Amino acid sequence: MVINIRRAVVGDAAEIVRLRAVMLASMDEAPPAPGPWQESARETLRDRLAEPQDAMGVFVVDKPDRPGELAAVAVGTIERRLGGPTNPSGLTGYVFNVVTDPGYRRRGYSRACLEALLDWYRRRGVRKIDLRASTEGEPLYRSLGFVPTTGPTMRLNLPPAD
Secondary structure (H helix, E strand, O other): OOOOEEEOOHHHHHHHHHHHHHHHHHHHOOOOOOOHHHHHHHHHHHHHHHOOOOOEEEEEEEOOOOOOOEEEEEEEEEEEOOOEOOEOOOEEEEEEEEEEOHHHOOOOHHHHHHHHHHHHHHHOOOOEEEEOOOOOOHHHHHHOOOOOOOOOOOOOOOOOOO
């Protein structure tokens, strides 16, 4: 079976956000509540997909039986950090939002989208790529060469400014 992968376009923003909610539900074991985050995400996608700089890679597979709907997506960005011994250029990729619609799983769609994203990184000289894996996504990532990192991950969520 041939899987048709394509670059996302501005008109895909709503479907990508719908699939993002599917991914967040699988990671948090509960669907995210609807809210302003969705419009903000759609706006960010519309802006980033329209940029000529190409700093966000978004690859999708359309549902073969439902025109206008997406079956799968993989999204990644490139950040320029300070270089170091293992990454002299400082270019670092971050993969997020890899997900397949539940009714279209086990067909290789997420793998195809992620492989297209990894090729996109290679063409841009990115050699270090990070991601956060869900339990169900971990076998896919390992099969593509991702390994757990050694350092502890920490996070600070600042409250909104008054």
